[in-house]
Amino acid sequence: MNIGYAQLVYLFGTLFCVMGILLSIRTARMRFGKLNNEPSVSFWITRLPAESAAKLVAFASLVVMPAGALFIANYHTFEGVHEVSGCASCHVMRPMVNDMMDPQSGTLAARHYKNKWIAENQCYHCHSDYGFSGNMEAKLTGFRHLARYTTHTYKEPIMARVRFNNQNCLNCHKNTPKFQVVQSHHTAAGRLASNQMICLNCHGQAHPSSLQRTPGSADYARLMEPMQ
Amino acid sequence: MRLLHWECWCAIIAFLMTLAFVLFPGPYEMAVFTFLAQPLFAFAAISYLVKVLRDLRERKVM
Numbered sequence: 001m002n003i004g005y006a007q008l009v010y011l012f013g014t015l016f017c018v019m020g021i022l023l024s025i026r027t028a029r030m031r032f033g034k035l036n037n038e039p040s041v042s043f044w045i046t047r048l049p050a051e052s053a054a055k056l057v058a059f060a061s062l063v064v065m066p067a068g069a070l071f072i073a074n075y076h077t078f079e080g081v082h083e084v085s086g087c088a089s090c091h092v093m094r095p096m097v098n099d100m101m102d103p104q105s106g107t108l109a110a111r112h113y114k115n116k117w118i119a120e121n122q123c124y125h126c127h128s129d130y131g132f133s134g135n136m137e138a139k140l141t142g143f144r145h146l147a148r149y150t151t152h153t154y155k156e157p158i159m160a161r162v163r164f165n166n167q168n169c170l171n172c173h174k175n176t177p178k179f180q181v182v183q184s185h186h187t188a189a190g191r192l193a194s195n196q197m198i199c200l201n202c203h204g205q206a207h208p209s210s211l212q213r214t215p216g217s218a219d220y221a222r223l224m225e226p227m228q
Numbered sequence: 229m230r231l232l233h234w235e236c237w238c239a240i241i242a243f244l245m246t247l248a249f250v251l252f253p254g255p256y257e258m259a260v261f262t263f264l265a266q267p268l269f270a271f272a273a274i275s276y277l278v279k280v281l282r283d284l285r286e287r288k289v290m
């Protein structure tokens with residue numbers, strides 16, 4: 001049986017949350033001052049005074065279980081953004097995903113996808129600033145995107161605030177024979193490394209243009225179709 | 229030890245939000261978990277620890 005990260009997240013996430021809820025209900029009903037005369041409680045291999053047992057349950061419900069649930073849910077957050085479906089779940093991302101999966105499209109993302117240059121998690125491979133391995137700035141940007149999307153405080157077409165980091169391309173392409181044989185890559189190596197010049201200057205646009213993604217444009221309805 | 233009513237109710241609400249995100253992941257569930265559930269967990273844990281410290285001081289353990 002092949003168990004993936006999603007099944008583990010469902011299993012342990014549900015376990016921590018359900019246990020946490022049950023223990024929290026028990027702790028909420030506890031009268032700590034009136035436990036002195038209560039009989040001792042069996043705790044696996046030992047017996048504990050009722051008050052000590054109640055304090056252990058309180059610690060589990062307010063510290064241990066929340067820590068477990070937070071770890072699982074945050075892992076879910078950072079691992080979930082690796083998948084293309086995770087990106088497509090926000091409708092502002094649909095034009096990028098639909099275009100990438102369109103065999104007729106000639107954008108850089110579509111060419112990578114249809115030629116299977118990237119086997120899976122295609123969005124994340126080129127935008128790997130997100131996730132556990134990304135830097136703090138990228139994570140804060142992700143939280144800002146989440147807040148703006150869920151509060152509808154954004155305008156279409158969305159615009160990138162930051163300059164795309166060439167390192168995301170160079171992670172795969174640098175030092176390959178096809179990359180090395182192009183003289184301009186060596187000529188512009190310094191400017192590429194410092195992001196003064198971006199790969200897209202020569203290699204075409206990565207995604208549909210902002211004009212195509214503007215509501216009311218000729219391509220907008222096609223690009224916004226729900227993902228199959 | 230003092231009563232832990234508010235802390236527990238905060239934790240229960242946060243657990244429910246977290247469970248919703250774990251089982252039905254989506255942008256809105258993620259936002260609820262990120263911006264509501266996590267601060268609720270933090271509030272519950274900090275308030276609990278403050279009460280534990282006060283309790284220990286009253287008993288002159290600390």
